[in-house]
Structures are given as C-alpha cells and as structure tokens.
Amino acid sequence: MSNSGEPISTKDTEEVIMEATFRALSKHGYGDLRMRDIGEEMDLTRQVIHYHFDGKYDLLSSFLEYVIDQYEGSVEVDADADPRAELDARIDQCLFGPEFEEFGHWDRMKVYHELYVYAQNDPEHRDIFDAHYDRIQGSIVEVVEEGIEQGTFEPVDAERMGQFITDIIHAARGRRIALGHEDAPAETRRAIDEFVLDSLYADG
Secondary structure, rough: HHHHOOOOOOHHHHHHHHHHHHHOOOOOHHHHHHHHHHHOOOOOOOHHHHHHOOOOHHHHHHHHHHHHHHHHHHOOOOOOOOOHHHHHHHHHHHOOOOOOOOOOOHHHHHHHHHHHHHHHHOOHHHHHHHHHHHHHHHHHHHHHHHHHHHHOOOOOHHHHHHHHHHHHHHHHHHHHHHHOOOOOOHHHHHHHHHHHHHHEEEOO
16 A cells, blocks of 8 residues: 555554454564554555554553454444344354455454453453443343334243343354354354244244
8 A cells, every 4th residue: 555655644554554463463463463463464564554653562452442343333233223133234244244355254253263362451441341342232232122112022031032142153253263163153043043033933
C-alpha cells in the first residue's frame, strides 16, 4: 500500500497493521511475537506501528478489539426475520464466521484463542474477552426473549439458554482449534438444532 503513492488514512493504516498482526501472530505465536515480526508482514515501515501504538501491549489490546469487532459487526439479519432465523444467523456466525478475502475464519480463530488462553493472566485482556462473551450471550438472550414474547418459543429461562448456547459454541471452537477436530463446528451445529432449538418451538 505504501508503494502506490496514494495517501492512506489513519483508519486504513491501522487496518493494515491489524491484518499484519494476524499474520505475524499466526507464524510466531503470542509469546515470541516482536514488533519487527509485524513490520515484516506489511509494506508500511515499522516506524508507522510505533506512531500509532505505544508498544506491543497497546497494539495487542487494540488488535483484540479489532478481532472482536470483525465478528460482532458482521452479523447480517433481515429486518423482518423471525426469531429462529436470527438465532440461526448468530449461531452460524460464531461457529463458522464471516467470509474473508484472505487469512480465513479458522486462521483468525486460532489467533483469537491463543490470546484467550493468555488472558487468564492479564486482567485487561480478560475484561475485553469477558465483555465480548457477555455481548454474544446477550444477543442470543434478546432473540430468545423476543421469540417468547411472540409466542414462537416456549417460555424458557432466556438467560440460561443464552449462556448454554454460548458455552457450546466456545467448546466447539476450542475442540476444532486445540484438538484438530475439523467436524466439531458442524457436529455442534446439528446438536444445537436437535437438542436445543427444536425444543424451543412452542406447540402449534
């Protein structure tokens, strides 16, 4: 991008740095990552990174927010979609992710989960992950509550249902990444349909 001669905005520059961080983390891991590694993954000079971020930790905190925003901000649901269709869309997004032109969903999830593991010893990053969990659960709870109000769903405990589905999603992604069980997301999706969502439908 720096070789094109065209001006580049701060937002675009930061996105270039974030995508370079994805690639660098995938290659080197969190523990061995250096700012130099990120610089080698982009056309911009390494000094640009230091201009935008106060060191590695500041960059990784922003990176974590960037990863989460990619997933939270890309769920597309029609305005007139029924609760089941919206629930399906949100679950599919978490399990299979949005499409990316390069560096796909599971490459990104591998990086996400490595940071997730390290967060147990990092209060600031743990708070970011915790807030993300709450928003995923909350979005599911809202859909379940709406379905109950419409009479589409049985009057279940929406909070517990949201927590249960969110935990299943996290477990499936962890099994896919840590154990290499590539069928885990699809298997989990079928189980959610059979044992959770189908039972939500109100009689008649």
